[in-house]
Amino acid sequence: MLAVHEPQAIAVSATARIAAVMTIRAMTASRRRESKRRWKLVGGIPSPNTCGLGRIAASEPETARKTCITAGSGENDRMNAPRELDPVGRAAWREAVAILAEIGEDADLSAPALRAYAHAESVVAMVRAQWYADPEAVKTGGRGAKTANPVLRELERAEKRAAELRDALGLTPAGRRRIGSSVRGGRPAGAASARDRAQPPRRKGRVVPITMPREVRDALGDAG
Amino acid sequence: MATPADARDVARIAVADAEGRLLERGADLRRCRWLLDVLARGTEQVIAAREYGRDTADYRRYLDDVYARLDAEPVVDELPEPPKRTLALRWD
Numbered sequence: 001m002l003a004v005h006e007p008q009a010i011a012v013s014a015t016a017r018i019a020a021v022m023t024i025r026a027m028t029a030s031r032r033r034e035s036k037r038r039w040k041l042v043g044g045i046p047s048p049n050t051c052g053l054g055r056i057a058a059s060e061p062e063t064a065r066k067t068c069i070t071a072g073s074g075e076n077d078r079m080n081a082p083r084e085l086d087p088v089g090r091a092a093w094r095e096a097v098a099i100l101a102e103i104g105e106d107a108d109l110s111a112p113a114l115r116a117y118a119h120a121e122s123v124v125a126m127v128r129a130q131w132y133a134d135p136e137a138v139k140t141g142g143r144g145a146k147t148a149n150p151v152l153r154e155l156e157r158a159e160k161r162a163a164e165l166r167d168a169l170g171l172t173p174a175g176r177r178r179i180g181s182s183v184r185g186g187r188p189a190g191a192a193s194a195r196d197r198a199q200p201p202r203r204k205g206r207v208v209p210i211t212m213p214r215e216v217r218d219a220l221g222d223a224g
Numbered sequence: 225m226a227t228p229a230d231a232r233d234v235a236r237i238a239v240a241d242a243e244g245r246l247l248e249r250g251a252d253l254r255r256c257r258w259l260l261d262v263l264a265r266g267t268e269q270v271i272a273a274r275e276y277g278r279d280t281a282d283y284r285r286y287l288d289d290v291y292a293r294l295d296a297e298p299v300v301d302e303l304p305e306p307p308k309r310t311l312a313l314r315w316d
């Protein structure tokens with residue numbers, strides 16, 4: 001038997017959805033206000049949204065100031081964001097290029113990975129917008145069956161992909177540690193600085209054929 | 225008539241000889257350790273197969289393959305697959 005939705009139930013569901021959307025909007029507005037307040041504390045910095053550094057600004061205002069200035073300067077001209085990216089992707093691109101410049105990585109060599117990362121970020125933003133538009137974790141199917149909202153799964157997948165790329169590019173502290181880069185620079189841990197500690201030159205191998213010795217050959221009776 | 229002890233002695237000779245040659249080449253013995261163990265086991269298996277009167281062709285081919293791998297640059301990832309039929313060495 002097909003489930004027929006009661007008008008009251010539909011009305012309740014719609015009300016709940018509207019309430020959820022209103023709550024999320026209120027939370028977003030509150031977050032924006034908080035971000036603006038922090039930027040005021042830093043003082044005299046152009047809008048963080050123009051250089052996509054809102055996240056850094058909240059935690060590390062000084063880094064954000066430097067990065068924002070770098071991102072807007074001529075150094076970044078060589079690494080312009082690809083045209084096909086949307087604003088979110090471009091902001092992610094600029095942010096990543098600025099961080100790479102800060103840690104002394106050549107962003108030109110990482111262009112394909114950067115493009116993939118920026119695209120992944122724009123996909124995340126797109127899917128997240130869909131989730132905000134309809135934030136229901138459990139959906140009810142045509143026959144009343146409960147199913148997980150596929151948008152949530154897609155969002156999780158997209159965020160995971162973006163996080164992987166972020167990590168691979170060294171945009172996170174853990175990722176930087178893994179690839180051996182450090183914002184502070186200097187000699188990597190374990191690298192020998194003294195000449196007497198340097199690795200000795202490898203011995204040049206001589207061509208010595210490795211064959212079965214006569215004793216073994218005799219013992220096997222040249223079987224086979 | 226070869227005994228298990230004889231087989232082990234022959235295997236030891238084979239491994240010692242291979243180690244000596246590898247060292248002479250300047251190879252890293254740590255990288256070849258697993259292959260040398262395979263060589264010892266393979267040598268023992270050929271002798272055991274002979275003693276049991278079995279067809280030793282597979283074992284001998286396997287041993288030749290191990291030697292070929294040792295002769296080339298020994299890379300752990302490219303170790304040969306062991307033959308499907310193996311002898312249970314329960315002489316003792």
